[in-house]
Amino acid sequence: MNFAVLQFPASNCDQDAVHALRNVFGHSARLLWHKETSLGDVDAVLIPGGFSYGDYLRTGAIARFSPVMQAVQTFAANGGLVLGICNGFQILCEAGLLPGALIRNRSLQFRCEHVFVKTVTKDSPFTGQVPDGKLMRIPIAHGEGCYFADEETISRLKSNNQILWQYVNDKGEATEVANPNGSVQNIAGICNERRNVAGLMPHPERACEPLLGSADGRLIFESFLNYLQNKNVAKAA
Numbered sequence: 001m002n003f004a005v006l007q008f009p010a011s012n013c014d015q016d017a018v019h020a021l022r023n024v025f026g027h028s029a030r031l032l033w034h035k036e037t038s039l040g041d042v043d044a045v046l047i048p049g050g051f052s053y054g055d056y057l058r059t060g061a062i063a064r065f066s067p068v069m070q071a072v073q074t075f076a077a078n079g080g081l082v083l084g085i086c087n088g089f090q091i092l093c094e095a096g097l098l099p100g101a102l103i104r105n106r107s108l109q110f111r112c113e114h115v116f117v118k119t120v121t122k123d124s125p126f127t128g129q130v131p132d133g134k135l136m137r138i139p140i141a142h143g144e145g146c147y148f149a150d151e152e153t154i155s156r157l158k159s160n161n162q163i164l165w166q167y168v169n170d171k172g173e174a175t176e177v178a179n180p181n182g183s184v185q186n187i188a189g190i191c192n193e194r195r196n197v198a199g200l201m202p203h204p205e206r207a208c209e210p211l212l213g214s215a216d217g218r219l220i221f222e223s224f225l226n227y228l229q230n231k232n233v234a235k236a237a
C-alpha cells in the first residue's frame, strides 16, 4: 500500500506516522511537502499532528490554504481515504472536509497524557477491526482539541453514526472527568458522511508498539489497512 504523509511547516508527528506505516506495518509511505499540487499514486493520505504555521490565528486555519490541500479535496471527493491525526484533524475541519471545529481546551491547558478511547461504531474504514467493547489507551498532546459543533451538526453526526471515537474512563463511560478537553459529547474523533475522511485528536501512531507504553493504536491502522486491502482485491477481481 502507498501512503502520502503530508508535511506542513511545523508538522511534528510526520516521522512518527511514517515510522508506523513503514516499520510497524511494512507499507510504503512518502512524505509530501505542503507546496506539492499532486498526491501522485497513493492509496490513502495521512495528515499528521503538529503545529502547522505555529497554530497562528486558529490551529489548522492557515494550513488549509496550502496547495496540497486542493489535491486532498479532489482525492477525498473521489472517495480516497484520508485520516487526520490531531493537527491533521484540525486541518480537515478547517478545510471543510469534516464538520465542526477544534477550539481551545476548556481548561486552557495543553494536555499531554494517555487517555481511554471507546470506538462508537465499527461501521467505517477506520474502525472495522476494533473488537467490540475494546477500550484503547492512546496518548493525546494538544492545546486546541475541544471538538465543537452546533446542535444541528451534532444531531446529524449522531443520526449518521459519524462519531467514531469518544473519551471514556477505564470502565468505558463517557464522563466529564474522562474528557481531557471539554469536547461536545466527549467526541475524540469523527468521520464525514461518506465515511472516507476521518479525524481524531488522540495519536494512534504513537501507540503502535508495546515499547511506547501501548499498542492499542494498531487497531486503527489495522482497520484502514484491512479496508484498503479488501478494496484492492475487489478492484483486481
Ligand SMILES: NC(=O)CC[C@H](N)C(=O)O
Binding pocket: 013, 048, 049, 050, 051, 052, 055, 059, 085, 086, 087, 088, 090, 141, 142, 143, 144, 145
Ligand atoms: N500534537 C498535535 O498535533 C497537537 C498540536 C495542536 N496544534 C494543538 O492543539 O496544540
